[in-house]
Amino acid sequence: MRIDFTGKIVVVTGGAGGFGSATARTFAGAGARVVVSDINLEKAQAVASELEGAIAVRTDVTSPESITELFETVRTEFGGLDILVNNAGAPTPKRDLVDTSLDDINWLININYRSTVLASQAALPLMKGREGANIVNVASISARRPRPGGTVYNSTKAGVESFTLALAAEVAPEVRVNSVSPVISETGFITSIYGHNDLSDADRQRLVTGIPLGRTADTQDVANTIAFLASDLASFHTGVNLQVDGGRSIN
Numbered sequence: 001m002r003i004d005f006t007g008k009i010v011v012v013t014g015g016a017g018g019f020g021s022a023t024a025r026t027f028a029g030a031g032a033r034v035v036v037s038d039i040n041l042e043k044a045q046a047v048a049s050e051l052e053g054a055i056a057v058r059t060d061v062t063s064p065e066s067i068t069e070l071f072e073t074v075r076t077e078f079g080g081l082d083i084l085v086n087n088a089g090a091p092t093p094k095r096d097l098v099d100t101s102l103d104d105i106n107w108l109i110n111i112n113y114r115s116t117v118l119a120s121q122a123a124l125p126l127m128k129g130r131e132g133a134n135i136v137n138v139a140s141i142s143a144r145r146p147r148p149g150g151t152v153y154n155s156t157k158a159g160v161e162s163f164t165l166a167l168a169a170e171v172a173p174e175v176r177v178n179s180v181s182p183v184i185s186e187t188g189f190i191t192s193i194y195g196h197n198d199l200s201d202a203d204r205q206r207l208v209t210g211i212p213l214g215r216t217a218d219t220q221d222v223a224n225t226i227a228f229l230a231s232d233l234a235s236f237h238t239g240v241n242l243q244v245d246g247g248r249s250i251n
């Protein structure tokens with residue numbers, strides 16, 4: 001059985017980044033029309049221009065107005081929505097809690113947790129009556145296997161996991177809601193933490209220790225898992241958090 005998204009309308013937030021662009025390509029490759037939503041319009045346009053039937057929309061997920069505009073565009077352009085991937089999110093540079101500013105705390109809550117809540121709230125009315133409609137949220141294995149220096153980020157992702165369960169219970173059976181929890185992957189996310197876009201050999205070694213499959217996640221590992229959960233192959237999955245972690249959570 002192949003995954004087929006022919007005729008499906010899909011929104012991917014943070015769609016210009018590492019996981020987001022791989023996810024947009026994976027959905028489009030299986031026949032979906034993808035809305036590549038990102039704060040970086042130029043990059044979103046570059047991703048959308050490669051994909052048949054895709055459009056790019058500039059969205060700042062920390063802004064409620066910008067989220068409203070995104071789904072207004074979806075309504076106008078497509079008349080409804082089948083799949084929402086709440087992928088936009090970010091960490092701050094490594095910092096202990098006592099050194100974390102109130103601005104950073106608010107920003108982390110907004111970009112990771114509140115964005116997921118508000119985008120889901122705006123998307124649900126567009127999913128009414130659409131067979132197989134579902135939401136996939138991008139959480140993180142750091143919610144359950146936290147490392148020091150990212151306490152607020154890690155716990156916002158626990159919020160995303162918990163929100164997934166709570167919303168899944170509320171909107172069943174019409175809409176399924178699931179999440180993925182990736183382990184570290186060498187995307188723009190690394191730049192946000194370390195200030196440069198390549199891990200040093202020492203940092204990579206340290207991070208890979210504790211991942212039984214012996215490597216960081218590829219963006220395609222995450223995109224494949226999101227596509228599975230969003231597809232009819234997972235039609236009996238809701239409230240599930242699927243780890244994409246090479247076994248990091250075993251121990």
Ligand SMILES: NC(=O)c1ccc[n+]([C@@H]2O[C@H](COP(=O)([O-])OP(=O)(O)OC[C@H]3O[C@@H](n4cnc5c(N)ncnc54)[C@H](O)[C@@H]3O)[C@@H](O)[C@H]2O)c1
Pocket residue numbers: 013014015016017018019020037038039040059060061062087088089090091111138139140141181182183184185186187188189190
């Ligand atoms: N890479 C990892 O190690 C890792 C691990 C677990 C979870 N995650 C999560 O995966 C998701 C995607 O991250 P990634 O690794 O692809 O990082 P990335 O930096 O490559 O991509 C993030 C994308 O989000 C966009 N973005 C940033 N601020 C935004 C805003 N305010 N509104 C809309 N878009 C915005 C960026 O422009 C970028 O295109 C995030 O939620 C992240 O927390 C990442």
